[in-house]
Amino acid sequence: MAARVVGRTGRLAAVVRSSAVRLQSRLHGSTGLRSGSQANFFPPLEDAMLPSGSFNNRMALITGGGTGLGRAMTATLSQLGAQCIIASRKLDVLQRTAEEISSQTGNKVHAVQCDVRDPQAVSQCVDQIEALTGLPDVIINNAAGNFVCPSERLSPNAWKTITDIVLNGTAFVTLELGKRLIQNQKGASFLAITTIYAESGSGFVVPSASAKAGVEALYKSLAAEWGRYGHRFNIIQPGPIRTKGAFSRLDPTGAFEKAMIDRIPTGRLGTPAEIANLAAYVSSNYASWMSGAVIRFDGGEYVSLAGEFNELRSVTPDQWKLLEAMIRKTKGS
Ligand SMILES: CCCCCCCCC/C=C\C=C\C(=O)SCCNC(=O)CCNC(=O)[C@H](O)C(C)(C)COP(=O)(O)OP(=O)(O)OC[C@H]1O[C@@H](n2cnc3c(N)ncnc32)[C@H](O)[C@@H]1OP(=O)(O)O
Ligand SMILES: NC(=O)C1=CN([C@@H]2O[C@H](COP(=O)(O)OP(=O)(O)OC[C@H]3O[C@@H](n4cnc5c(N)ncnc54)[C@H](OP(=O)(O)O)[C@@H]3O)[C@@H](O)[C@H]2O)C=CC1
Secondary structure: OHHHHHHHHHHHHHHHHHHHHHHHHHHHOOOOOOEOHHHHHOOOOOOOOOOOOOOOOOEEEEEOOOOHHHHHHHHHHHHOOOEEEEEEOOHHHHHHHHHHHHHHHOOOEEEEEOOOOOHHHHHHHHHHHHHHOOOOOEEEEOOOOOOOOOHHHOOHHHHHHHHHHHHHHHHHHHHHHHHHHHHOOOOEEEEEEOOOHHHHOOOOOHHHHHHHHHHHHHHHHHHHHOHHHOEEEEEEEEOOEOOHHHHHHHOOOOOOHHHHHHOOOOOEOEOHHHHHHHHHHHHOHHHOOOOOOEEEEOOOHHHHHHOOOHHHHHOOHHHHHHHHHHHHHOOOO
């Protein structure tokens, strides 16, 4: 009897999971999940979490919104009623994404070309946004550049390129919009997408680690300073989520993926739709008391990498019996 119930519940869970995956791939493209066995405990729920209409009459700017995680955030905000503006360098990519999402959600997505490294281009982009939609209520600083490289091989321009996109780009967008919002006495939610190694640092991605740490300092500082103008500042630190932009530059051969999944306690990568739900919540009025928060969203990878005894996961019960006996036998110091 119990086995029949478990069997039926299991089939039901599988049906729910597969329809969630179908919805996800319609809105966000393929999930591309590969996983370890414990991932069965942690299936991604990928439909929009907030009530429909949560972003009605709200304008959202997402930098780097044409691809990857920015695209997923745009799709979710648009589905929840927001009018979105996506901005980055490649206008053709932005326009394609904007059309695809608008046609699925029925809400307008605008595409604006902007290289965030150039403060003048950022200022012109904000002029365009003001003309299209007015100043945004939600700003997501998601654009980034990165590649793995031994630090001794980095040229000054390689360092400058990454830190310009990540730290200066975020600062230019945030300051330009912040000043205009303050002038117009309009509040807004600012969200920066960093990464788990912004906290620990990491070899082989040193310009990115340095710049993302700077972004976190910028956002925590402004959370303290600009609350008086109605602005909230929060940070999401994602762990690995498959996107072409990230994986082609950080694991070009795919050689490190399995080891990476093995060290994630939830046994799988995150999905774009999952981080999009979190970003939507943080940017919504349901989170109006949240400011200065740093939210790690990584399936447990950071703590798994940090704890020096975590490798003991591979010790078998029989081996534990032996270890325990050895430890108990020890007397004195
Ligand atoms: C262990 C397994 C890991 C698996 C995946 C893990 C996932 C977790 C991820 C965690 C964090 C992720 C953070 C991210 O940010 S991912 C997002 C990545 N997306 C992008 O990078 C998209 C945008 N990127 C780009 O446009 C280019 O890649 C860019 C190089 C960053 C900028 O392009 P552009 O402005 O055209 O720059 P140039 O090509 O002119 O190059 C400027 C400068 O940099 C040197 N350079 C470029 N690539 C490399 C390289 N691979 N190695 C060394 N140096 C490089 C280039 O030579 C130029 O310098 P110079 O003029 O001196 O020659
Ligand atoms: N995927 C992952 O596993 C993780 C991602 N992240 C972070 O998530 C965010 C999104 O990354 P992801 O979606 O994976 O990667 P993508 O490469 O898909 O996204 C990066 C975006 O940034 C835009 N961009 C790059 N340079 C500039 C520039 N100079 N001016 C304006 N826009 C620019 C790109 O558009 P264009 O080329 O048109 O300019 C692109 O849309 C980034 O902040 C990244 O650091 C953090 C941890 C893990």
